[in-house]
Amino acid sequence: MLEFTDVSKAYPGGVTALRGVSLRVEEGELVGIVGPSGSGKSTLLHLAGLLDRPSSGRIGLAGHQVDGLSDRQLSALRASCIGFVFQSFHLASRVSALDNVADGLLYCGVQRAERRSRAAEALHKVGLSHRLDHAPHQLSGGERQRVAIARAIVSQPALLYADEPTGSLDSASGDGVLQVLRELHADGTTIVIITHDRDLAAGLPRRIAIRDGRVVTA
Numbered sequence: 359m360l361e362f363t364d365v366s367k368a369y370p371g372g373v374t375a376l377r378g379v380s381l382r383v384e385e386g387e388l389v390g391i392v393g394p395s396g397s398g399k400s401t402l403l404h405l406a407g408l409l410d411r412p413s414s415g416r417i418g419l420a421g422h423q424v425d426g427l428s429d430r431q432l433s434a435l436r437a438s439c440i441g442f443v444f445q446s447f448h449l450a451s452r453v454s455a456l457d458n459v460a461d462g463l464l465y466c467g468v469q470r471a472e473r474r475s476r477a478a479e480a481l482h483k484v485g486l487s488h489r490l491d492h493a494p495h496q497l498s499g500g501e502r503q504r505v506a507i508a509r510a511i512v513s514q515p516a517l518l519y520a521d522e523p524t525g526s527l528d529s530a531s532g533d534g535v536l537q538v539l540r541e542l543h544a545d546g547t548t549i550v551i552i553t554h555d556r557d558l559a560a561g562l563p564r565r566i567a568i569r570d571g572r573v574v575t576a
């Protein structure tokens with residue numbers, strides 16, 4: 359599903375954030391990418407999320423070799439294959455949970471009624487059927503993150519990336535969000551969680567540890 363082969367990333371100014379990273383994530387896995395601050399996790403996520411290109415090495419994603427693709431093709435692949443969940447939710451304020459999720463289908467050529475019915479289904483999956491009409495400020499942090507997860511999965515992406523998904527939450531809400539991710543994994547979604555939280559990582563079926571831009575266990 360995701361394969362890095364000897365991937366390096368140097369930023370202008372001379373910082374080498376990733377050094378010869380090779381890793382594989384298989385279809386249906388739930389895996390944590392773990393490492394301390396500054397180890398290269400965000401850089402890895404940007405490359406794996408097709409938001410940036412490596413300085414060298416090859417990246418394969420959902421059966422595509424990414425290197426030869428144009429920016430336009432990369433954007434199209436990202437939109438069709440990847441869902442993102444961020445630490446800070448990134449929901450539109452003053453917009454209901456249902457419409458926040460439905461808007462995840464805006465560029466997929468799906469009619470409005472169908473967008474809303476698929477959004478309701480995604481919100482049901484994350485346990486929020488009773489909150490469809492609530493705007494983000496009427497929801498708890500854990501509920502907001504579950505709306506963000508629903509938005510990320512509504513287009514049924516092959517891969518879901520969650521970047522510190524519990525980082526802004528108290529531990530009970532964080533556990534609830536992790537439970538939702540586990541259920542999605544049990545349903546077959548491939549999920550990569552980026553985190554510096556060792557306890558969170560310890561509870562995942564597999565961890566890829568990075569340190570100083572290198573994979574130390576895979």
Ligand code: ADP
Nearest residue numbers: 369373374375394395396397398399400401402
């Ligand atoms: P993490 O997410 O694990 O904290 P990052 O990937 O953000 O790690 O950072 C890895 C290294 O790359 C750090 O030394 C950081 O300062 C550097 N870095 C990250 N982004 C940039 C950038 N856009 N330009 C220059 N250096 C960067």
